[in-house]
Amino acid sequence: MSLREFFRPGSVAIIGASRSPGKLGYVLLKNLLESGYRGPIYPINPNAEEILGIKCYPSVLDVDGEVELAVLAIPAGLVPAVAEECGRKGVKALIVISAGFRESGREGYALERRLIEIGSNYGMRILGPNCLGLIDTWTPINLTFASGMPKRGEIGFISQSGALGTAILDWMIKHGIGFSSFISLGNKADLDEVDFIEAMGEDESVKAILLYIESIERGERFIEVSRKVSRRKPIVALKGGTSTAGARAAGSHTGALVGNFTSYKAAFRKAGIILSDSLEDLFNYAISFTWQPIPKGEKVAIVTNAGGPGIIATDLCEKLGIELAELDHETMNRLARSLPSAASIVNPIDILGDARADRYRIAIDCALEDPNVDALLVILSPQAMTEVGATAEALVEAHRRRGDKPIMAVFMGGGLVEEASRYLKENRIPCFEFPEDGVKALSTLIEYSRFLRRMDHPIRRLEDVDPSSVRETLDGVRRYGRINLLPQEAFRILEAYGIRTPKSDVATSADEAVMYAERLGYPVALKIVSPDIMHKTDIGGVALNLGSEEEVRYAFEDIMAKASKLMPQARLTGVMVQKMVPKGREMIVGMTRDRQFGPLIMFGLGGIYVNFLRDVSFGLAPLTYEEATRMIEETRASTLLKGIRGEQPSDIEALKDVILRVSQLALDFPEILEMDINPVIVYEDGKGCISLDVKITLGEVERG
């Protein structure tokens, strides 16, 4: 979808155009006229002959020529009727600026529903309502009521907040930063961020996409589209509304550990979208992406004439996990020959406070020519001998010569560096006031380059699974109208997907329990089975390490007695007799289905520590092998798994396998809402793992 009719319409009607300079309908028309738009413009206003020197029409139906796009700036109540007229006229694209729709209550909601219906009847696409409009600097066209037209550039900006848009447009104009296009999404009645990301993905004039987003409705499609687009050009996003607590009451560990923002973070990661922590960073990143190349590797060199700022930059590099390049021997020799002896010829390269431009030139050249260096940060503090302007020129020349390695400048200070900073920006070298901003920008370019490499990892379908057995089990559960699976049902599902579980049977009498125990072999564990008991240990429903008939018999009676006493309402199915398994490390693998983004898989430290230590990581299905690896490595428990204090490492490959199998199970059976395997006991490397306990909950909607 190119949405050409929005970005490059053949003709535009401004419905609600006004003669009073204070009104939106006036500002809209004026902005359009001043934007340099070359197609026909039709102001629509039944009470005016002409506005701003242009002939006015009583209604869009009165226009002689074709109208491809119409902007509506009229009271919300009038919008449906006018939209209907637009439809009849054959308008292809509607931008509804007017507020008073879904955001304003029940009546507005009904209006919005009608608007959507009309759009769909006539095949008209709609941006808004309750939005600021749209700008494209290359057409050029300004269909917003924001003041001022930004410079032509390569950034496409999609904003769910109109007010943020006006502020940012003004900010960009002041800083001389160019836009390709700007879209205010408004209520997203029809078109949403997914449509515009797709459109900007195809638009050659957009080199980087900026996104301010508060909610995403079409989560899976969002990931699919963004994942495609972000392979070709970076998407940088700021998510507003990370603070509201998650709404769904959680029945599983996994559910309880998922914050409101967890799924968005996982989704952005999956989609290859760079997440920004702040509004300022969002723009710094966009500028860096449009002006500088993506680094081939991850190693950074720093050249500085100031020790302190060099240290500050180095500190942040370490904190963000960016490696400082180890300079080549030849580079160090060259630096040693050219720099004063007090200079530092190891990275960060400190060329000392009295460095003039020539010293910068040499150090920059050495760093850029070094095969170990992938990106460069140049810091300047204006000291007595500093040649600010000539140093900026040296940077620009270096960038022309070695355009394949990104360069960021940090020119600290005020008046002394103002001109040089402007010169650098004119020549497409991002220039920051503080070292931290330069480091963060470089780090973001590196993050994107990592994503590009990660994109090549294949998603492999496992073949040794048995979906039909799972289907049978789930159908059985449904027939009973249950949503919580009994342990033996859950175990059967895991086994069908190649996840090892301990041998077990459910006994309904002490005799039966003893029979099973003898068959399985001692020692065994007994666990209460009831669709109504979630936390078995809390009510004494578990007995471990039973080594004889007597112990099993006693434990059975004891468990049943306690359960009846403590939870008299609970239906007791029986007691599971399970072969005891050897001790190992207790981990957790879980899944919870996110409403927007689908199955969110969790891995972490299991057992009683899960809930309060929160040593967990997340990923969205379908997971690649590398994503499963990353999930394990992100936890602190991974240190433990690799073996500490001379212990054998755990079977990490087996854990990855469980994670991947859970991912596939979740994809294959959308009715599985939540799932906890806790603990997954993992043994020494090569000895696999075993899922000791599992809870599976089905979606209520699927209960049918």
Add this chain to the structure above:
Amino acid sequence: MSLREFFRPGSVAIIGASRSPGKLGYVLLKNLLESGYRGPIYPINPNAEEILGIKCYPSVLDVDGEVELAVLAIPAGLVPAVAEECGRKGVKALIVISAGFRESGREGYALERRLIEIGSNYGMRILGPNCLGLIDTWTPINLTFASGMPKRGEIGFISQSGALGTAILDWMIKHGIGFSSFISLGNKADLDEVDFIEAMGEDESVKAILLYIESIERGERFIEVSRKVSRRKPIVALKGGTSTAGARAAGSHTGALVGNFTSYKAAFRKAGIILSDSLEDLFNYAISFTWQPIPKGEKVAIVTNAGGPGIIATDLCEKLGIELAELDHETMNRLARSLPSAASIVNPIDILGDARADRYRIAIDCALEDPNVDALLVILSPQAMTEVGATAEALVEAHRRRGDKPIMAVFMGGGLVEEASRYLKENRIPCFEFPEDGVKALSTLIEYSRFLRRMDHPIRRLEDVDPSSVRETLDGVRRYGRINLLPQEAFRILEAYGIRTPKSDVATSADEAVMYAERLGYPVALKIVSPDIMHKTDIGGVALNLGSEEEVRYAFEDIMAKASKLMPQARLTGVMVQKMVPKGREMIVGMTRDRQFGPLIMFGLGGIYVNFLRDVSFGLAPLTYEEATRMIEETRASTLLKGIRGEQPSDIEALKDVILRVSQLALDFPEILEMDINPVIVYEDGKGCISLDVKITLGEVERG
């Protein structure tokens, strides 16, 4: 110490004054002349009659009048001789700009030693060498070679990096932000940050102290002085050099868990110093502190004409732990009466995109008058109806009326808000471009107000301790030339300080072990005792839960055999027989002595999880009861201690008691270098805790 002779000297000699505009000696003299300094100025240069219209002297000894302060800008090699002359002349204060001292190698180091000696012989205080100099805008005096003189203001800035200083001076000038004084510390041969913090503490023209610091040598004094000063005025610091890995090889868990930055963070906290994450924040905070009052409480209100930016601010508030004020009923009624119905009258107060200044005026007034609101953030995005200038005026008026509650402005955009932003700053209202900066500034004011409240907590000496018994034990250890205490010695020390340990005895034969076991009562544990074995479990040196004579006898022989086999070099003292204690939660309390800041106490989750989960917190001794409380609450384990899933809460008070006793022990016995109590077993509330295992290491230097 006021250091008046540096900030307000009666007369100044510039030694090395030069006629060539390119030279430091020229710039220094010129800056001094242009600064408006009113005392006599003596340029010293044997080869000049006069510089910049002022009579020149061949040496400081040739000056007729008194010279109170001398600035040296001459080659390092000449500095000692000239300093000697200054001493003889009766100079009180030396600023040594020259480089080529300790920072440049062995020869420079010797020069610096000589300089220090001369200073001390003549009672001359020295700033530098290798520094940028000093500025005081109130004297006024500029003794630096940085270009431009900052505006008069209330910020005192102490920088360990000269290059950072020049950049920041220039930045401050551009942004119209005033300084009271600026000091470049250089090599800190004599005067250091402690001296200047003390001096600025007494200087009424300084309202907030800014610190850029890379190293602190006099750690305990630094805390003592800063703690006093920060009660009267805020100190904000940025620490450079947080990334280098800690240098000391660690023999304890506590030591291993201490990062390079841990002790600095604990020290800054103890000293009441606000730690900044970035250079930009450092200045934003300083401005906020000098322009706005400290809030009485911690509740923030937000007024905004833009939903998105309001959401971004709210998100960050939650992330930083700032509570949004719940507005008073009366306030909400007033807002409901005055604002359009679509506006949000709960906090954040959204006065909608078409808000003019009058609506801002009402909302600001409502928020400031609300007794539940302690601080205010006002966000503006320049939209079609926005009255930017009039809104700024409303803010300034509100601040005049209610000067007791801090106000921060976020005026987003570029050209449209530029003038209003300047106007706000002229009227001492911090105005930021992005919502995040406003929130961080408010959060910092709140953090300082918390510190002020915390300062009132008393440090209580525990009386029920027995130092003489500890002294005796330590003297005994020393006599044997050991640095690692044996378990029974360490237990004796804990008991002497009122920390409960299990009953135990050390046996050297199986018979003895059995005898002790019978005396203590079964079940018992056996643990190898050797000054050479640090990790007992690793070599099978521990046997638990021994219930009979046979088991004890077997375990004794087994432990001794394994130890001799696996660690044939180890001296085996015997085997400790310990009464088994009931199970409980395993925590750790530890101490490591920081070279700069003294005893750093650690608390966290104990057992095998310590090292990889790193769920620990730190505090510097002496600890208050409230600090011990905070240390526990900072760990995730505190959730566990409070009782999860219906479990009884643990005896948190008993843990605090152990922490406080360890703090006092560490203070009373400086030769204790490191200490781990791991695990401290804590029981249900009211049932106390017991220290099951303890390691104490003495400082090598104390070995005697």
